[in-house]
Amino acid sequence: xxxxxxxxxxxxxxxxxxxxxxxxxxxxxxxxxxxxxxxxxxxxxxxxxxxxxxxxxxxxxxxxxxxxxxxxxxxxxxxxxxxxxxxxxxxxxxxxxxxxxxxxxxxxxxxxxxxxxxxxxxxxxxxxxxxxxxxxxxxxxxxxxxxxxxxxxxxxxxxxxxxxxxxxxxxxxxx
Numbered sequence: 326x327x328x329x330x331x332x333x334x335x336x337x338x339x340x341x342x343x344x345x346x347x348x349x350x351x352x353x354x355x356x357x358x359x360x361x362x363x364x365x366x367x368x369x370x371x372x373x374x375x376x377x378x379x380x381x382x383x384x385x386x387x388x389x390x391x392x393x394x395x396x397x398x399x400x401x402x403x404x405x406x407x408x409x410x411x412x413x414x415x416x417x418x419x420x421x422x423x424x425x426x427x428x429x430x431x432x433x434x435x436x437x438x439x440x441x442x443x444x445x446x447x448x449x450x451x452x453x454x455x456x457x458x459x460x461x462x463x464x465x466x467x468x469x470x471x472x473x474x475x476x477x478x479x480x481x482x483x484x485x486x487x488x489x490x491x492x493x494x495x496x497x498x499x500x
Contacts, residue, residue, distance in 0.1 A: 327359060327367075327369070327401050327479060327485065328359040328360070328367040328368060328369050328398060328401060328479070328487070329368070329369055329370055329374040329397065329398045329399075329401075330356065330367070330368040330369070330370050330374050330377055330378060330395065330396070330397060330398060331365060331366075331367060331368075331394075331395070331396040331398060331475065331477065331487060332344060332348060332365070332366040332367075332368065332381075332392055332394075332395055332396075333364060333365055333366075333392070333393045333394045333395075333396070334364050334366065334391045334392050334393060335364065335391040335393065336363070336364050337391075339391075340364075340391035341361065341364075341366070341391075343390075343391050344366060344390075344391050344392050345358070345366065347381075347384075347385065347390060347392060348366070348368065348381065348392075350384075351380055351381050351384045351385075352368075352370060352377055352380070352381065355370055355371045355372065355377065356368045356369070356370045356377065357369045357370075359479075360478075360479055360480050360481070362477075362478045362481070363478075364393075365477060365478070367477065367479065373397075374397035374398055374399075375397040375491075375495065377397070378395040378396065378397040378495065379495075381395045382395055382499055385499050386499060386500070387500075390499065392499055393498055393499060394496060394497070394498055394499065395499070396473065396475070396487075396489065396491075396495070396496055397489055397491065397495065398487040398488070398489050399412075399416065399488060399489045399490055400412045400415075400416075400487075400488040400489075401485050401486070401487055401488070402485070402486050402488065403485065403486065404432070404433070404434050404435055404476045404484050404485065404486040405434065405435055405436070405437060405443070405486075406434045406435065406436045406446060406451055406454055406455075407436070407437070408486070409434055409451075409455065409474060409486050409488060410454060410455055410458060412488045413428075413455045413458050413459065413472060413488070414458045416472060416488070416490045417458055417459040417460070417461070417472075419490055420459065420461050420469075420470045420490070421469075422461070424461060424469035424470055425461065425462045425463065425464035425467075425468045425469050425470070426459060426461050426462075426463065426464070426468050426469065426470045426471065426472060427463065427464060427465050427468035427470075427471050427472070428452045428455050428456055428459075428471070428472045428474070429471055429472070429473050429474070429496075430448050430451055430452055430455075430474045430475075431473075431474070431475040431476065432474075432475055432476025432477070432484075432486075433445045433446065433448065433451075433476060434446050434451040434474070434476065434486065455472065455474070459472070467493075468493060469492070470490060470491070470492065471489075471490075471491050471492070471493055471495075471496065472488070472489075472490055473488070473489045473490075473491055473496055474486055474487070474488050475487045
Protein backbone atom coordinates (compact mmCIF):
# COMPACT_ATOMS: atom_id res chain seq x y z
CA UNK A 326 0.00 0.00 0.00
CA UNK A 327 1.32 3.41 -0.96
CA UNK A 328 -0.36 5.34 1.90
CA UNK A 329 -2.91 4.62 4.62
CA UNK A 330 -3.71 7.96 6.26
CA UNK A 331 -5.14 11.16 4.76
CA UNK A 332 -4.76 14.46 6.63
CA UNK A 333 -6.84 17.38 5.35
CA UNK A 334 -5.86 20.85 6.56
CA UNK A 335 -6.81 24.50 6.12
CA UNK A 336 -5.31 26.03 2.93
CA UNK A 337 -1.96 27.77 3.03
CA UNK A 338 1.73 27.00 3.28
CA UNK A 339 1.89 27.94 6.99
CA UNK A 340 -1.01 25.60 7.76
CA UNK A 341 0.70 22.85 5.76
CA UNK A 342 3.83 23.14 7.90
CA UNK A 343 1.80 23.36 11.11
CA UNK A 344 -0.23 20.27 10.19
CA UNK A 345 2.94 18.30 9.38
CA UNK A 346 4.44 19.30 12.73
CA UNK A 347 1.33 18.22 14.63
CA UNK A 348 1.30 14.83 12.91
CA UNK A 349 5.01 14.43 13.73
CA UNK A 350 4.33 15.35 17.39
CA UNK A 351 1.63 12.73 17.81
CA UNK A 352 2.77 9.89 15.56
CA UNK A 353 6.53 10.52 15.50
CA UNK A 354 8.54 8.18 13.30
CA UNK A 355 5.46 5.97 12.95
CA UNK A 356 4.17 8.28 10.18
CA UNK A 357 6.09 8.53 6.92
CA UNK A 358 5.23 11.43 4.61
CA UNK A 359 4.26 10.16 1.15
CA UNK A 360 2.81 13.06 -0.85
CA UNK A 361 0.90 16.34 -0.55
CA UNK A 362 -1.25 18.65 -2.68
CA UNK A 363 -3.86 21.38 -2.09
CA UNK A 364 -4.52 20.93 1.64
CA UNK A 365 -4.22 17.12 1.51
CA UNK A 366 -1.28 15.23 3.02
CA UNK A 367 -0.82 11.48 2.54
CA UNK A 368 1.05 9.37 5.09
CA UNK A 369 2.06 5.75 5.51
CA UNK A 370 1.69 4.84 9.18
CA UNK A 371 2.97 1.72 10.86
CA UNK A 372 0.30 -0.33 12.56
CA UNK A 373 -3.43 0.26 12.32
CA UNK A 374 -4.33 3.48 10.45
CA UNK A 375 -7.66 3.65 12.33
CA UNK A 376 -5.78 3.77 15.65
CA UNK A 377 -3.30 6.37 14.33
CA UNK A 378 -6.19 8.56 13.13
CA UNK A 379 -7.95 8.16 16.48
CA UNK A 380 -4.79 9.20 18.37
CA UNK A 381 -4.47 12.29 16.18
CA UNK A 382 -8.14 13.22 16.67
CA UNK A 383 -7.89 12.79 20.46
CA UNK A 384 -4.72 14.91 20.63
CA UNK A 385 -6.13 17.69 18.42
CA UNK A 386 -9.67 17.84 19.85
CA UNK A 387 -10.33 21.24 21.39
CA UNK A 388 -6.91 22.60 20.44
CA UNK A 389 -5.91 25.16 17.87
CA UNK A 390 -5.12 23.22 14.71
CA UNK A 391 -5.23 23.69 10.94
CA UNK A 392 -6.12 20.00 10.56
CA UNK A 393 -9.74 19.59 9.50
CA UNK A 394 -10.04 15.82 9.16
CA UNK A 395 -7.89 12.71 9.60
CA UNK A 396 -9.06 9.74 7.53
CA UNK A 397 -7.74 6.17 7.88
CA UNK A 398 -7.38 4.23 4.62
CA UNK A 399 -7.99 0.48 4.34
CA UNK A 400 -7.26 0.03 0.62
CA UNK A 401 -5.64 2.01 -2.18
CA UNK A 402 -6.46 1.14 -5.78
CA UNK A 403 -6.80 2.70 -9.21
CA UNK A 404 -9.85 5.00 -9.53
CA UNK A 405 -11.51 2.56 -11.95
CA UNK A 406 -15.01 1.41 -10.95
CA UNK A 407 -14.20 -2.29 -11.47
CA UNK A 408 -11.20 -2.06 -9.12
CA UNK A 409 -13.17 -0.17 -6.48
CA UNK A 410 -16.07 -2.66 -6.68
CA UNK A 411 -13.62 -5.51 -5.92
CA UNK A 412 -12.64 -3.74 -2.70
CA UNK A 413 -16.28 -2.95 -1.79
CA UNK A 414 -17.12 -6.65 -2.20
CA UNK A 415 -14.34 -7.43 0.29
CA UNK A 416 -15.43 -4.73 2.77
CA UNK A 417 -19.19 -5.37 2.67
CA UNK A 418 -19.17 -8.54 4.83
CA UNK A 419 -17.43 -6.58 7.63
CA UNK A 420 -20.61 -4.53 8.12
CA UNK A 421 -22.68 -6.38 10.75
CA UNK A 422 -25.99 -7.72 9.36
CA UNK A 423 -28.14 -5.53 11.62
CA UNK A 424 -26.22 -2.33 10.77
CA UNK A 425 -26.97 0.39 8.24
CA UNK A 426 -24.49 1.92 5.82
CA UNK A 427 -23.89 4.73 3.38
CA UNK A 428 -21.40 5.14 0.54
CA UNK A 429 -19.61 8.48 0.40
CA UNK A 430 -17.65 9.26 -2.77
CA UNK A 431 -15.38 12.28 -2.99
CA UNK A 432 -13.90 12.72 -6.46
CA UNK A 433 -14.69 10.90 -9.69
CA UNK A 434 -14.24 7.29 -10.63
CA UNK A 435 -13.75 6.10 -14.19
CA UNK A 436 -15.01 3.18 -16.20
CA UNK A 437 -13.02 1.60 -18.98
CA UNK A 438 -14.55 1.49 -22.44
CA UNK A 439 -13.99 -1.54 -24.65
CA UNK A 440 -11.23 0.35 -26.47
CA UNK A 441 -9.42 0.92 -23.15
CA UNK A 442 -10.25 4.62 -22.84
CA UNK A 443 -11.18 5.99 -19.41
CA UNK A 444 -14.58 7.65 -19.13
CA UNK A 445 -15.43 9.76 -16.07
CA UNK A 446 -18.52 8.39 -14.31
CA UNK A 447 -21.27 10.43 -12.75
CA UNK A 448 -20.92 10.09 -8.95
CA UNK A 449 -24.43 8.70 -8.48
CA UNK A 450 -23.82 6.00 -11.12
CA UNK A 451 -20.58 4.99 -9.41
CA UNK A 452 -22.29 4.80 -6.00
CA UNK A 453 -25.15 2.71 -7.41
CA UNK A 454 -22.63 0.31 -8.95
CA UNK A 455 -20.82 -0.12 -5.61
CA UNK A 456 -24.07 -0.44 -3.63
CA UNK A 457 -25.16 -3.47 -5.68
CA UNK A 458 -22.70 -5.56 -3.67
CA UNK A 459 -23.69 -4.47 -0.15
CA UNK A 460 -26.72 -6.30 1.22
CA UNK A 461 -27.35 -4.10 4.23
CA UNK A 462 -30.01 -1.41 4.79
CA UNK A 463 -29.05 2.06 3.55
CA UNK A 464 -29.31 5.05 5.87
CA UNK A 465 -28.09 8.27 4.28
CA UNK A 466 -28.64 10.52 7.31
CA UNK A 467 -27.43 8.43 10.24
CA UNK A 468 -25.60 5.27 9.09
CA UNK A 469 -23.79 2.88 11.44
CA UNK A 470 -21.00 2.47 8.87
CA UNK A 471 -19.67 4.42 5.89
CA UNK A 472 -17.88 3.02 2.89
CA UNK A 473 -15.73 6.07 2.19
CA UNK A 474 -14.10 6.43 -1.23
CA UNK A 475 -11.88 9.44 -1.91
CA UNK A 476 -9.96 9.98 -5.13
CA UNK A 477 -6.66 11.68 -4.32
CA UNK A 478 -3.75 12.97 -6.32
CA UNK A 479 -0.74 10.79 -5.68
CA UNK A 480 2.85 11.73 -6.50
CA UNK A 481 1.77 14.92 -8.31
CA UNK A 482 0.06 13.50 -11.40
CA UNK A 483 -1.35 10.06 -10.66
CA UNK A 484 -4.76 9.53 -9.09
CA UNK A 485 -5.62 6.80 -6.59
CA UNK A 486 -8.85 5.72 -4.92
CA UNK A 487 -8.49 5.52 -1.14
CA UNK A 488 -11.19 3.25 0.31
CA UNK A 489 -12.17 2.82 3.95
CA UNK A 490 -14.86 1.21 6.04
CA UNK A 491 -15.36 3.67 8.89
CA UNK A 492 -17.76 4.73 11.58
CA UNK A 493 -19.23 8.22 10.94
CA UNK A 494 -17.17 9.77 13.75
CA UNK A 495 -13.96 8.65 12.03
CA UNK A 496 -14.42 11.09 9.16
CA UNK A 497 -16.03 13.96 11.03
CA UNK A 498 -14.45 17.38 11.25
CA UNK A 499 -12.07 17.87 14.19
CA UNK A 500 -13.52 20.46 16.58
